[in-house]
Amino acid sequence: MKTNVLIFVLGIILSSCAKVPISSINLMNTIQLEGKRMHELNTLFVNKMFDEKRNRIDTFIIKQYTPVLIENFVKKIPEGIDYKSNLPKIIASIIPKINARRDSMQNVLESNRIKIIDKLNTDYFEYDNACVQMTALLSSAAKLEDERKRAIGQLANISKNKIDFERLGNTLDGFIQDAGSVAKSTSNLNTSINEILKK
Template sequence: MILSSSCVSIPKSSVQLSEEIRKETEEMHKLNITLVQQLFEERRNTINNFIHNKYVPKVVDNYRKLLPEELDYKEQLPSVIKNIIPVILRKKDSLQSLLENQQNQIIGNLNANYEDYNRASYVLHDLITSASKLEAEKRKTMQSIQNLTGQEIDVDKIEKSIVNFHHTIEQNLKVIDTSKKQ
């Protein structure tokens, strides 16, 4: 296996930048969750306001219309309200349950997406860290060679020579293989 020495240089600051991006993404994820929770809290409040300010008066009014006119409302109203409260609570619970399910689904999707991103960013961070360390080791090795020999080594030229040598050997092996078959 031949390794290329003409890789792109990765500055050490890339490792730190990668870490900072991961931290910032974690904070953004937390903010997204908080935003979803606030949004659904507002929706729950909207439902509660609707139930108390619109739905309850309408239901009470509808029940009042069903009662005979000769009935004393003040006396019977507690009994009427006692009968309609369970209906109202079921409706409210049903709407709140729908909201809760939607919120859980959205937060579940956000968490799953964040976990996927987080795993990928850890892998990328590790790759950047490895590449940065490899680059630093390469520089140290090249400096050591230069210190020992007193001259710079053209690694790209050596690599090309090795690749050409490898290519020549492959060609010669093909010729030998072809001549054996004949």
């Protein structure tokens, strides 16, 4: 939304007279600083979202995955065997499996957090670069049509490449919930995140 307003305002400024008022340059600097602030907030938001999902994975492993795994393990013990007296050994034997499942989920989550942060950083770099170019264009009061279209085009592309944070949150929740199936692959999250990042 803010990017669309920026494109509209700058389009009017650049299509007007060749003499650009200093207030236009100051406005551009303010817009650039606001973009930086929004990028920092978006990065903080994503990191906090993934921190919360990491905690949910730990809770899920303890409260849901582990009891189901133990129950399934106990069901496979032949009748007549006193499994209760051997329960500490049974639990010790399945702890590596529990830890492997948790680590697998956490690793997939982290690799996708990095992927999203990289996308945010790339988008911000392009936005900041477009702002620098637009400021230079305003400063020189140039009215070259191709430069104007290129800079505005870059800003227009940025406005189309937003990450849908609501969809991201729902995808992460689904990943944690679906991981309750012992046979479920944790690689599905990679595919879902890639879909969110596609434009």
